[in-house]
Amino acid sequence: MYLEHFGLQRPPFKITPDTSMFYAGNKRGAALQALMYAIVSGEGIIKVVGEVGAGKTMLCRMLEIELNNNIEIVYIANPSLSPDNILHVIAFELKLNITSDSSKLEVMQALQNYLLEKHINNNQVVVFVEEAQSMPIETLEEIRLLSNLETNENKLLQMVLFGQPELDEKLRQPTIRQLKERITHNFYLDPFADDDIYKYLNFRMRLVGYKGTDLFSKKMARTIEKKSNGLTRRINILADKALLAAFSDDQHDLKLKHIILAAKDSDFDQNFNWQTITRMTTFVLIIVSAIWIGTMLPAIFNNTDTSIDTIINEKNTVPSIISETEISAEKNSDNYYYAGNEKQILKDRLQQTQQWLETADDNNFTIQLILIDGWANNELLNYIKKTSEHLKLNKLYIYTASIRGRTVYSILYNEYDSRELATSQLKKLSTSLTQNSPYLRTVKGIKADIRKTRNLANNNSGTH
Known part of the structure; x- marks a missing residue:
């Protein structure tokens, strides 16, 4: 109904999956x-x-x-x-x-x-x-x-x-x-945050022929996030009904009231926003912890029986939070990123990966951080530099693989002797590293991957 009104070639927000409108964000x-x-x-x-x-x-x-x-x-x-x-x-x-x-x-x-x-x-x-x-x-x-x-x-x-x-x-x-x-x-698959919703909505509008300025504002996206819990099906329903509401008002600009009307019509108003609840719960816990620290710490430090030496000695008996397998960037020679010599770092990591795989147990696990195209050397070097700020550089492993005839760099992190340990470390990765959906892999699978890539290369060379 509203397609001609907004200059669209086809519906932008159908709830059935349309692969031609796949959004790669979030x-x-x-x-x-x-x-x-x-x-x-x-x-x-x-x-x-x-x-x-x-x-x-x-x-x-x-x-x-x-x-x-x-x-x-x-x-x-x-x-x-x-x-x-x-x-x-x-x-x-x-x-x-x-x-x-x-x-x-x-x-x-x-x-x-x-x-x-x-x-x-x-x-x-x-x-x-x-x-x-x-x-x-x-x-x-x-x-x-x-x-x-x-x-x-x-x-x-x-x-x-x-x-x-x-x-x-x-x-x-x-x-x-x-x-x-x-x-x-x-x-x-995490729910969409408001910024992703803003980009997603306008991406779809452009894809179906909309030529004007962004129809969905960031404020509207925030409202949609609250009403939809960031779920794409609900986002599509709300956006579709909002466009219909604007068409019914004979307006070519969307207003916040159209989003609210769409939510009421969809019966989304009564749904809990679990992301908001989680944030509020976390905030309350922080406040409670702060109150506890404020009331308990003075009593601890006012205890005259506890000397500074005792506190230091007790601290030295506590195991280090940074273990050999924990996600952190240790400030040591193994983790030092020597700027200006990035190509040497890449060469070292490729060689270290070969040596690691020669002795690594097939049943162990590693974390697949990202895949980067083989031609994107600058992107690869920048990623190594960024990653070294969060992880131990000497535990970063890199090898080349072939996917659908395309050469890629596969970047891994560390080796773990159990799935549970690998999973716990995966959850501790920083937000900047989880943006690329890292996941667990077995060492056996990595070795098979390399063999398959090598065999493909040999077969291709034999046909020429």
């Missing part, structure tokens, strides 16, 4: 690249979690478009499948020669033969499961068993589970802990 673009890399690396089961309307389906559709042709995709939209049915569904989607009467053993054998043939021809198969939080535990366990199909080096079948936060709750159950251990990558 770490969505980085998440897409990281997901593609995780799938191509072929390390096992991947989990993507986000609230209802956070953009999981859009990400799923983008993967279908962006992944290479040598990756065959099986899409499962019905999560209520039984353990036996999921095998048949995957087999039918792959057009295997089975019937509904085929036994589970026959289906599994046909599936394994197909996957082996695919692997021999340097092809992959990946299964996308939407609404995985609604999948029966028995079916999730069947998925774990499917992940056992592998060669000595590679998984034959990749799985990507898309689900709401309830999926994490389900995976905490003891009966399914083995599946949780098989999940090698965890991605979380």
